[in-house]
Amino acid sequence: MQEAESVNQRIGESRITNYELRITDSKSPVAKLSIIICAYNECRTILDAIAQAHAVALPPGWDKEVIAVDNCSTDGTREMLQAVDIPGVRVVLHPHNMGKSASILTGFREAGGDYGIIFDADLEYEAADIPRMVEAVTPGKTVAVFGSRTLGGRKIYLYAQNYWAVRGLTAIANLLFGGHLTDIATGPKLVRVDVVRALNLSSHEFDLDFELPCKLLKNGHKIDEVAIDYHPRSVAQGKGLAGWKAVRTGLRVLWIYLKVLLGG
Numbered sequence: 227m228q229e230a231e232s233v234n235q236r237i238g239e240s241r242i243t244n245y246e247l248r249i250t251d252s253k254s255p256v257a258k259l260s261i262i263i264c265a266y267n268e269c270r271t272i273l274d275a276i277a278q279a280h281a282v283a284l285p286p287g288w289d290k291e292v293i294a295v296d297n298c299s300t301d302g303t304r305e306m307l308q309a310v311d312i313p314g315v316r317v318v319l320h321p322h323n324m325g326k327s328a329s330i331l332t333g334f335r336e337a338g339g340d341y342g343i344i345f346d347a348d349l350e351y352e353a354a355d356i357p358r359m360v361e362a363v364t365p366g367k368t369v370a371v372f373g374s375r376t377l378g379g380r381k382i383y384l385y386a387q388n389y390w391a392v393r394g395l396t397a398i399a400n401l402l403f404g405g406h407l408t409d410i411a412t413g414p415k416l417v418r419v420d421v422v423r424a425l426n427l428s429s430h431e432f433d434l435d436f437e438l439p440c441k442l443l444k445n446g447h448k449i450d451e452v453a454i455d456y457h458p459r460s461v462a463q464g465k466g467l468a469g470w471k472a473v474r475t476g477l478r479v480l481w482i483y484l485k486v487l488l489g490g
């Protein structure tokens with residue numbers, strides 16, 4: 227009980243900022259953003275992730291909601307989320323672990339916004355970049371804005387193999403689907419909700435992260451990019467995409483490209 231109170235107090239501290247923003251902005255919303263937080267065993271960062279997303283101040287005319295999806299965590303994340311009771315924050319609990327893609331699909335299915343953005347619960351990305359990505363949106367016209375970790379020639383990485391794998395996979399996708407992306411594997415992807423719902427995306431593991439950009443490009447949608455920050459975690463801090471797992475993931479991504487190319 228005490229834990230529930232402190233959870234809500236922690237997240238609610240940011241509410242004042244949003245409230246002030248709302249009353250100084252008398253215009254009615256032009257669009258709404260659903261911030262989708264996918265979490266699986268992120269007890270160290272989940273509450274900060276929600277607090278940061280909840281505190282985000284969007285450009286005038288934008289409304290927002292936060293949707294946290296727990297993928298059947300076993301480290302206490304789920305219990306923390308069950309205790310969250312903050313207006314504007316919705317929690318969805320998966321009955322069993324269904325892969326990250328399934329969490330994203332749940333978020334987009336539940337979204338009440340015009341646009342949805344994926345925001346990882348492990349805080350490798352910064353909520354402060356969300357308003358900058360929203361600024362790049364012309365509601366009704368823009369379909370997708372991705373956050374890029376390499377735009378402007380930046381090289382932010384902890385493990386060189388991850389950096390070069392992403393560069394290579396991005397180049398191949400551009401070649402196959404006619405894009406101009408600089409970072410296909412980025413976490414923060416802001417996309418129109420109705421477009422995502424219409425794409426028939428896979429719920430398998432991390433497939434959606436790559437299938438989504440490929441299908442957007444294949445369907446003739448433009449993907450804009452905005453430079454964002456990135457704080458990669460180390461293997462000791464819980465990084466999963468390293469070593470052979472990263473190699474296997476790379477091969478799977480090529481398989482996803484092929485499937486999308488052949489119309490699957």
Ligand SMILES: Nc1nc2c(ncn2[C@@H]2O[C@H](COP(=O)(O)OP(=O)(O)OP(=O)(O)O)[C@@H](O)[C@H]2O)c(=O)[nH]1
Binds near residue numbers: 265266323326467
């Ligand atoms: N690994 C994993 N992450 C999930 C799952 N469901 C949701 N997530 C969340 O999806 C987000 C991205 O997952 P990560 O494991 O960090 O993926 P990544 O950033 O590509 O790889 P890392 O290098 O491990 O950080 C995190 O916030 C996870 O908590 C799942 O089933 N498995």
Ligand SMILES: [Mg+2]
Binds near residue numbers: 346348350
């Ligand atoms: Mg991560």
